[in-house]
Amino acid sequence: MGAVERMTITVPAEMAETLRQTVASGEYASASEVVREALRAWTRSRDAERQELEALREAIKAGLDSGPGIPAEQVFAELRARYSVKP
Template sequence: MPAVERMTITMPKDLAEALRQTVAGGEYASTSEVVREALRDWMGRRDAQRPDLETVRAAIKAGLDSGPGIPADQVFAELRARYAAKS
């Protein structure tokens, strides 16, 4: 195991009780083991979502770099006018 660093965390009472009950029930050997697994799961989800986040950031940047935008009120007014013309 790599070097270990001791940390103190705070959490709501219901989470702390669930943590204690999980250890008391024998699912894990210690509260630290539960927290380490939860953090590994969180890191895995975060890493899996990172490409999606980068795609969104790139799309936002492309939009910003594409030139000046059109005010939303103007866009909606044009859409309303087109819709009214078709009715």
């Protein structure tokens, strides 16, 4: 794990109680263990969000770089004409 740094955090009473109950149940050995697990989950979630955002940015850029768009109404009109669909 590397160097360990002691920190003091403040949480709402409900969270503190949940944390105490979780440790008391034996699911975790200490409150620190619960917080470390929560931070690991948060970090994974944050990393996934960043990757998704980057993929979205790349998709938008690819779309913009692909050339001019066609107005949606034109596309729908062509589809209606092709397949004889009445609006």
